[in-house]
Structure formats: structure tokens, C-alpha cells
Amino acid sequence: MSYIDKIFPNPLPTVDEIEAKYPRRNLPDGAKVTRVAPSPTGFMHIGGIYAALINERLAHQSGGVFFLRIEDTDTKREVEGATEVICSSLADYDLNIDEGFDRNGNEIGAYAPYRQSERKTIYQAYIKHMLETGKAYPCFATQEELEALRKTQEASGARPGYYGRWAKYRDYPVEKIEEKLDAGIPFVIRFKSNGSYNNKIVIQDGLKGKINFPENDLDVVIMKSDGLPTYHFAHVVDDHLMGTTHVIRGDEWISSLPLHIQLFKEMGFKAPKYTHIAPIQKMDGDSRRKLSKRHDPEADVRFYDKVGYPRVAVIEYLLNLVNSNFEDWKRNNQTKSYKDFPVSLNKLSPSGALFDFVKLNNISKEIIAKMTTEEVYDAVYNWAEKNDANLHNLMTANSDYVKAILSIERTGAKNARKDIAKYSDVSAEIEYFFDDKFAISDEMKAELKSVKKYVELVDTYIPMFNENDTKDEWFAKMQKLADDFNFAKNGKEYKANPDAFNGDISSVVKVFRILITGKTQSPDLSEIQHVMGKERVLSRLNTVKNI
């Protein structure tokens, strides 16, 4: 019984059997196979959506395949329910996977399993093969030994790491290996690198171009003592078997490239094309840093849902970071879906972008302004159902009224208002239409009283009020009122001769605006009166006596 059989006492499939089970994909020329491969360690990071978006677009616009693989080889870091969150987040953002797990976590696709923890025998079969071909070996070094090794290396000025002459178990005699194995001493399997640190290699990256590296000479761990592979090994085996043509991932992986390329080569696999993208960052004091899972609520994609950004706004914002010509394209293709925009890898910026909420708001306002009343209503309703019980109840009980409110300066308007960036803004925009929420603050009362003759203005208007007035008819009445009570027609006239007037027309309108809305700023007052109806408007106007 060889030491290899002691390492893997249970029968494993052969490498050939596995290769036969996962045949090469038969795809048209130019079709890209891409993937998103998150670890289930918590929520879905906005950077994960960003990477997924690039991968998804590239695959689908080329007629290829986009799949999801769950990288759960680190059992210690796994968080329960994280896979479900990943699947539903991808589905929510319309990043449709062809293989992997659907919204409900059902596995789909011919290259299953797509969860690395379930691929253990596959990895082990390849590890076994590597042991047999002398490209890997067991290593019995303990954490303490490794720590000590690093210290000696640092003290002597040597490059730290497990390589070359420092690799104690690299050429360990078979008898001794068997001895340790028999004694039940824990071990890992290391890759036996044939690289030399003095050799320079050049690797082509889809974004950064040619990158020079020293060749990898580290004997990295490919199988941990728990029998599961490390990222490096799993990546190579999986992306080979699953036929990935393009790996687009975060640039924290750049420094592992020499290793990955070497592994592909040593295992006789064709390496995919690599592109390393910069992370989304935020300002922290006066330096930038990557959006952090622990410190930044906006790192979690669910944050955007909670606040009520339309998902397509988030996607379009991200797309804008992916290819900055997206916004020009969008302006010229207003009716098209973002999915018609050709994403190109070489237009990606090599440096990381700061997440800009102001820009997101702008994009979101633009999108919401283009929606019909019915669409806004439904979107807000669905949002409120999960995130704002009060608003949800209000909408349920008064759906027609709320629709009428939402259609102000929207239905039939040349340019719809852009004052809603997120659904959580809506509550404040519609509250004053409801009598139980409506109030005139002391501040507003003072503002109202500052207008001369305010009581007379209101008293004169009340008998003239007609709920069917058009905007022009209503405004003509305001002008008449201004005229009758000696208010200037416009600001200019008033400013030219302030002592001659009681104020200008804006003060006249302000009186009514405050009485009707409780605010000095609101959408078009004539439309508001239409929506509120005669009874409500008159009852509010009549409160002028109590101010």
C-alpha cells in the first residue's frame, strides 16, 4: 500500500472518468463562459453585484454562459443562509444565471455540483493524480513550525514562504511519510512548484495589459488538513471542468496569477483569459478604501432595496462605472434596456471608483421620472409592503387618491418632476394630502402672518374657488387678487419699488400654499387643489381665522 493510498484510502474516480463526465462545452465562436464565485460568508456585497454584472453581460451578449459557483471551502467562515441571500440578490438584480442555483436555491446545470464543498471527491481525484505524477506532496509542518520558518527567513533577510530549500517536506523520504501517516499526524498537500523566482514571466490581463511577474516557486497548499482544497486549486479544477473562458474577478487576485497560470499548465489545462477589476471604494477621512462588509451598510446590496432605489437604477449606476460611455449611449437610446448596451472589457477603468450616492440619486430620479403613475404606484406599494407599514396602509386604504397625488406634474407633463430618488422619499411628498398627517407648524404660521392682508386675501378667494379651474384660470385669480390688494405682478416690479406694494405675487400664492400644504415649497398648487378636492381645500383655507 503506497503512501498515496494511505492519504486517500477510499476509492476515487480517475481523472479521465471525471474529464469524460464534464465534456468541453460546444459553443459558437466568441461565446464567453463567465462566472461569479462568491463565498457564503454573509450578505451579497455591492462589489459582488458589480463583478456579476460585468460577467453576466459579457456572457449573455456573446451568446455564452454565465454561471454561479459557491466557494464554500472555508467551513469556518461560512455563514448560514448566505447562499440563499446570494441567489436571491442575483435574481433580484436580474443577473440571470444559466447554471448554478436559481432564486430559490435549486441547483441547475450540467456541470453540477456548483457548490465546492460537494466537489470534494473531484478535487481529491486530481490531488491524487498530482501525487502520483510527483507534482504534489504531503507536508506535516505545524502552524508553529511555519511561524518559526517565517521568523528565521525575516531575520536573515530571505523572502518569506514555503519554497525551495525551506520546503522541509518537499523531498521527504517515503518511509518517513508513511510513518507520519500511520501515526495519524495531520498534514496538508502542497503543490511541488518547479518555478524559479529568478525567471520573469509576462501575463496578459484583460484590463491591465501585460504584467511582469517573477515565476511562482512557492509550494502552496492545495489541500487543507480537512481534505478540502484551497481557493487556488479549486479555482483551477473548477474553471477547467466548467469550461470558463473568461475569469473576471477582483484585483486582489492579481498577485496569485503566476500561481494560477502555473497550476493550469502543470495540470495540462488551458488557462482562461483573466481580467482583474478594481474594487468600489469610499472615502474614509482623507484616504480611500474598499467598501467594507463590516463597517459600511451600503456594502450590502439589501441596503439599496431597503432605502428604495429602483434596482435598475443601481444597475445603471454600476454600468456607468463599468463603461463610462454608457450614459452617452443611454441618452441616444432612451427607450432601450440597459441590456442592449454593448459592455466592453477594454473600456473598464483600471483604477477603482468611489461610490457616489449623488450620482446614483441623479440616475434614480431620472428613471423614476420616466415611469408612469401606475408604475410608480406599484413600485412604491411593493416597497412599502416590506419596508414601511404606515405608507403601505395609507396606500391600501386610499389607492386612487395616492395615484392622483403621484400623477401631479407627471401625467401629461412635458418634463416630469425629478424629486423622488428613492421610494423612501415618497412618504414625505404625500403626507400633507392626508388630514391626519397635515399640520401647519408655528414656523409656517409666522411665515404666513408675515404676508400683509393675508386674511383678506383668503376671504376674497374662498367664494371664487372653483375646483375645475385650469392652471391658467387659477393663476388669473391669483393675479386679480394681487392686483386688488396692491401686490406687485412679479418680483422685479416689487424690488424696483418695494414701498409702493404690500409684496409681490409670490407672497400671495405663499399664503395659499401654506394653508393648503403646510409648506412654502410644493408642486403646482392648482394641481394639488384638483387632487385634494373642494371640500378639503376649503376647510383648510377656512383655518386662516384660527392662525
Next chain:
RNA sequence: GUCCCUAUCGUCUAGAGGCCUAGGACACAAGAUUCUCAUUCUUGCAACAUGGGUUCGACUCCCAUUAGGGAUACCA
């Protein structure tokens, strides 16, 4: 320490040696529009990190410096 990546307006960026008097978008400021706000329109503000090369010519190519970021794990 070593290796690698990055560097244009406040932000996202365009820029492939002469199209650059450095363009666009967001933001900001001013003005215009039948009232306020939101729109819309017009105008404005504002950048090639520094120092060396190469070249007739450099934002663009090369080198150094500086500053950010990443890697250096039985984490991904």
C-alpha cells in the same frame, strides 16, 4: 521588507504622440421660464501628482520619486 497594480476637474471619466485653448456627465454657482419647489434652457467654475528623459512635438512612451491600493495564510 519583497512583489504587483494604480495616478486627468470635488466625483465618475474621455483621451491609443500633433485633432487639447484637455471633452462629457454628476455636483456646485449665476441667469431665464405665470408663484415656491422640482423640471427645462443658457452661462460659468474646475484637472493632466512631482522630477527627469525620448521626440521637431508628450496628458499620451520610458525611468525615478511621491501618494494610494493589493498580495506576502491550512481566507476567499
